[in-house]
Amino acid sequence: MKTFTYSAALAGAITLAAGMAQAEVTLSVLIDNNPETVASMEALTAAYTAANSDVTFDIEQRNGGADGDNIVKTRLATGEMADIFNYNSGSLFQALKPQETLADLTAIDGQANVLDSFKQVVTAPDGTVRGVPFGPAMGGGIFYNRKIYADLGLTVPKTWDEFMANNAKVAEAGKVPVITTFGDTWTSQLFVLADYYNVQAEVPNFAADYTANKAKYATTPAAMRGFEHLEAVFKAGYMNPDFGVAKFEDGMRMVATGEGAHYPMLTFGIGTVKQNNPDNLGDLGFFAQPGPDAGKNGLTVWMPAALYVPEASEHKDEAIKFLNYVASVEGCNTMIGAAGASGPYLIKGCELPADVPPAVSDMLPYFQTDGMTAPALEFLSPVKGPALEQITVEVGSGIRPAADAAALYDQDVEKQAKQLGLPNW
Amino acid sequence: MSLRRNMARQRNIGIVALIFASVIFILPFVYIFLMAVKTKQEAALFLFSWPQQWQFWQNLVDVVKTRNYMLLLAYFNSTVITVGAVAMLVIFGAMVGYVLQRRPSGWNRVIYGCILIGLMVPPAVVPTIWVLQGLGLFKSIYGMILIQVAYGLAFSVLLYRSFISTIPRDLDEAAIIDGATPWQVFFRVILPLLKPVTVTLIVVQSIAIFNDFTNPLYYLPGKENVTVQLTLFNFQSQFQSQFNLLFMNILLVTIPPLLVFIFFNRQIVAGMTAGAVKG
16 A cells, blocks of 8 residues: 555656656757768757757767668658758759658748758759758869969869860879779769759750750750760870779879869868868869850859758657758858858858868859859759769770760660659650 | 608698688788778878878777767677577577477478578568567667567578488487476477587677678667667768778777687587587
8 A cells, every 4th residue: 555655656756757848858860970960960959959958959870872861761751750850952852752751841930041042952842842951062063283273374274175275284294184083983973963054054944854855965965065074084094094993082182182183073072181181271272164165154063961850750840940040140150160161051141251271262253143053953853863973984984985875874864764753754 | 752742732732721811811800900090191091001100099099989989889789689689599490490300290391481481582671660660669679689580580490400300319209208398308408419500500690690780770770779880880971981980990890700700619610529429
């Protein structure tokens, strides 16, 4: 009898404690394991908890790449997704079936600060916005070594012909003109993917026609130019002798330390140089991929990942309040403080500090002028073939001619478009 | 004369084989070790070279301390999963194998067919998670142990069944005449005789389960449920990697299976010779 009253009292105490604890929320967060992502999220959550002591966070990391895609999809499908998670925008976002799985964020306060160019890459087919930007935008173009440019008296090229002329001078000086790292096959795609600004400058509705199966790489001369560039560089012998085995880390080291002059890459490579060759960060410069016309040269942009809230989350309201903070200027400055600024953040009124590395400040003018940037094709069209990197390695190694490769890539994307069930394929 | 020449040739072949084996087996370890003691900058060069600056202790401390001592928790989790799953695999594998081998019945073929299917049909992730959620075992260590048992049981039944067929039935009959109950026959007579195959199974399965990456990745999400192979992703990401810490982590993760192997290697040999003398 005595034990009974005792346990009843205990049960009462537990209920009471539970009632009090209800105001305190722990939000689970799932992010990828890039050092910049982790640093940004840790800083954001720490700052948010400091201002709202009743909200704490439980951050879990996942790996990126294909495994990361599977984790996100599996956990959404089984209802085990964290309250907040980060994932790519653009075509990968569309593959999550956003209108069924993700909460609608169109009307939240934070969206007022988000640039429209970002909203379009996290908009579900029904026209609702489902994410807020998380991290800086990246540019796809060509890193160059400022020292080599200064020593040889070269200027930043605006057209492909100027670029090749620069390469010839670099080769004469005994340096590697175009660093190529096919040891990481994904690095081979840059000449094709980063050329998209030039493609859309010439063929404005390429993305829509491409998705509708009306335009093809092989039959659009502007689009095929990316493959031709790869071929031209190989034929001229402008690559490093170990191009078949060199890796991404090698490429960034070579362009930073002046072993080579150019390296086609995305701007996230700045972070790698910061880690591995901090002394050479000042020698690293960046320009957009040159096209046929100097008057129409601009930058192809990779949109940052976004933060999403799953529709099934138990703490949707609290999670959305946190996203409002992430999309504010204050949240943006917190991210810059934690991860540095490797590119512009897509929040209105969020300025980068003045002491950014030169490679970053080289990129900013493109963003400051309207029409000087265009999103990469993968943000405008869900069609991207899985074998592009293998095909570009073949072209870049002189195994397959450019025209042949463009036709083969058109066949490759056909499989993917059919899998997605797009009309007209 | 020709005998001596023969011996010399055999010795030379032995030496060549030894050198060959050490190149294949030792060099990768040396490479891992050298990468693990380098600085971040030097490790990013991926050279098979002597480190210019030794950072063994600092890297070790960095790896262990990362994400609030995640590696230690991972060691604990992986050990619990491995020990639990292997114990169940040995006991249930031996029991099922024994019954299947000793009791001929019409069902045997059906049961054996099911076991072979278990070996051949690849498991699907999402339905398995639904089952675990229905049982309330998802995101728990117990659920993970049961998954490893389910995936490994077919193989261990197969192994035990064929091994038990080499043990003469006379032993069972002698024990029964002496008054042993069925449980006693199995635990006191048969199970001790299964030692060689049990040791083999323990080595093979514990290394496979300890090193498993994909199953914990999908079936055991959550920060506190991390296993050792998943800690590698603290240092390797899509865009940026810290290779010195990654290799230090690999070095630390490789040690426990290596110890198991070295320790049980003696037992394997001992068990085999013991069986040979008795047989």
